[in-house]
Amino acid sequence: MPLSPDGLIQFLKTVHPYDSLDAARLAELAPKFEVIHAATGDEIYTLGTPMQGLYLVHHGEVEVFDENGMTVSILGPRNSFGERGLTRDGIAVTTARANDDCALLLLPRADFDALMQSEPKVARFFDRRRPGSAAQNSLATRRVADFMAKSPVTCSSGLTCQGAAQLMRDHHISSVCVTSGDALEGILTNRDLTEKVLAQGLPISTPVAQIMTRDPLTLPSSAIASDVLHAMMEHRIGHVPVVDAGRLSGIVTQTDLTRLQAMSSAEMIADIARATDATAMARVTARIPALLLQLVAGGNRHEVVTRLITDIADAATRRLLALAEERLGPPPVPYLWLACGSQGRQEQTGVSDQDNCLMIAYEMQKGDAAYFEDLARFVCDGLDTCGYVYCPGDMMASNPRWRQPLSTWRQYFEGWIKTPDPMAQMLASVMFDLRPIGGTTALFTGLQEEVLQAASANSIFVAHMISNSLKHTPPLGLLRGIATIRSGEHRNTLDLKHNGVVPIVDLGRIYALQARLAPVNTRARLEAAADTTVLSPSGARDLMDAYDLIAQSRLQHQADQIRTGEAPDNFLAPSDLSDFERSHLRDAFVVVKTMQSALGHGKGMLG
Missing domain, CATH: 3.10.580.10 (CBS-domain)
Incomplete structure (x- = not known):
């Protein structure tokens, strides 16, 4: 089916970094993309040939190989590829092949180069993905x-x-x-x-x-x-x-x-794509702690590490969906599997449970419910086998409440926005972080935009969401010194998740709600908010710096635990830090507290 100009713009709004561009810039950029169709087995480009530009997967699956024929990555909708081939005189340094029928969006090389020069946020995103940084399995850098x-x-x-x-x-x-x-x-x-x-x-x-x-x-x-x-x-x-x-x-x-030398997220995803059951996938996901340690030790930024780790969860989910359809037969009507929580935001670390839901097309009949119940149970059980344990709050597609036709989902969001009681606020917070994983993505695109528009226009709902977002506070004492947990098994430690990262996640979600921003990743939300009136440039810089420090400290703590043979967690003892590190971490918490205070007093745009 041909992709309309409006449909292309709506699609790009859901893809980072294009979601950071304003409407006028996006409307100018969208016509430059060429739609290319590739059948299963077609080579999109070949090693050693001139690169045409940057590719973006609209639908389908693409596998990328290195010069030795080894799989570098397996890519699905919203994934970009080919930018590495633009770094060596425009000659492809990999081969890309369609694993099934694909629709690809090609941004010609000249337009890609112009975009990189004119849009710093786009340049930063693709620069982080290019080779040459410390983020490699280098024998020269690994201790x-x-x-x-x-x-x-x-x-x-x-x-x-x-x-x-x-x-x-x-x-x-x-x-x-x-x-x-x-x-x-x-x-x-x-x-x-x-x-x-x-x-x-x-x-x-x-x-x-x-x-x-x-x-x-x-x-x-x-x-x-x-x-x-x-x-x-x-x-x-x-x-x-x-x-x-x-x-x-x-x-x-x-x-x-x-x-x-061999371990990489791409290798693990390739292993998952070939797995015949959840047990085989579990042997792959068991290597995630070692991968996290390797990525952190290699000098990767936190948003790169969590993105790569989340990609593995996404691949496991899609493989389980495919295995479920092999067992149950094709679905009676279209459906969409979505992740929420840290997987939805692409922020998974070494400690993750599962949060997911299932949206089913309007034409669902009563007799179709049994099929989707079996599919959801198969996938949720498989994810648990892979180490993504069942959600303690039962926020999973295996729960009938979170496995509904699109009409019911619209009613859910409408009810939460009209009646923002504490439960509605909590559920809305979770559901604003939804991200499509497998199935028919068109089921969600229109709904997401409608919900953002309706929610942001309801000042009472926004006020309740702001109030709810301020419940997680940074660990600061009366004199703004670091305050640790006072009792229990984690006494004298900091909870770097609930009191460190989550307050910033909540702020990012509020900014996205106020400015109707499509990204669900926290850092992408902060970057996008910096270009709006909800957050000043100086406030955005301070908050992003604070987020980077806290999130990086959390990952470094988990890597240190893995290195010593411990199970990773989120509880850091300040005594394990140097005075210099404690001082900077305290300053980061102060920034977050300041931004929370500004938001709470109706000054969210102040830095």
Whole structure:
């Protein structure tokens, strides 16, 4: 079906960074996009050929391959690709192929270059996606502490070779460190057992001390990955113990280096796309903590890290929807699966439950309900298997309340806006963060615009939403010092989610409501609000800086926990920070408190 000019503009309003452009600029830009249709298996462009411009997926799925034929990414609606090919004299550095029938929007190269030069926000967005930043799996930048195997298996020098072999077998490892207390005496590998015991006919009762490598080459945890690689190549070894202050703290193997170089969100998404069930997907999502650690250690900004992690949840959801349709047959009428909460905002970290809902086309019949109940249960159960645990508040499509035809959804929003009681405020806050994941996106586009217009025009509803948004406050004491949790299992810590990030998420949502802004991502909302009257440029800069610091601190805390083998959470002890870090974090909380106060007194546009 051809895409009308108005339809194209409405679509671009839902895509970042185009949603940050004003109406006149968007109307000027939209006609420059060319609509291209690609059938399943068609190559959109090929490695080494001239790039035509920037591609944007309207519908369908595109797979991008590197020069070795490895999958770089699998892209769906609203994803852009091809900008990397514009960085090397306009020659494609990847190959893109349609995985199913696609409609693509092509912004010619000259128009893309002009847009990058004239719109700083667009340039910042695509600059962050280009190669050359610290956000790569570089052996030159990754510290050993971030990827070494912690708590390595050890034995005493008096253990027999048979006993050591059994240890390696039981732990599925290829070496064992020989220690005396915390001190490293030597290392025994599978190669030692083969060449020094079996090949020489020594008895299996031979003590480890007789064949181990004494005083092996070691590195500190502060070394970088390239140090390990160079040591392995120079000394022809495959295992490097990690020793700090005379104490064994870890070990790095060739497998660890291979895994370091191979791990990426694109690889994980490709694995999910090939998974045949939720259990197989769970083996992929179990690697998310390691990916988070890698991304944070690689110097990526928080909005990049959370976007990449959310992409994995999106891919898992779409794969489960596809598997559900394979099992249940095609849907009787069109539907749309949407995410809300942190997934909807593309802000997932290492700790996430699931929040989702299902919109079904108007023509839904009573007999169709059973199909969608089975589909929702299949997907929600699958997400739980993948580690996205059931929502404690049952805000999921498996709950009939959140699995309704479009007519009912319109009634929901109309009722919440007309009668903004506390429950309505809470539900509206969640539902204003909706983002389409899989299905027919057209079911939501018109509804989103209608709801924003109706909600922003109702001053009583907006006032209630503002009041509700101020319930989460930064952790500041009477003298604006940092205030920690006073009791319970998280005593003397800061809740960087509910008292750190959430107050800014709430502010961003209010600004989006007041200015009728389409983005649901918090930082995108703040950027868009800076160009309106609801937020001054100076206020926007201060709030975005505060958000960046708090969100980055939260991710760094989770990465530190993962590095030490702990489950990530949101509770940071200020005592773990330096005086410098505490001071800046306090200043960030003060900025948020100031912006909340301005909003609460009807001064949301003041900085």
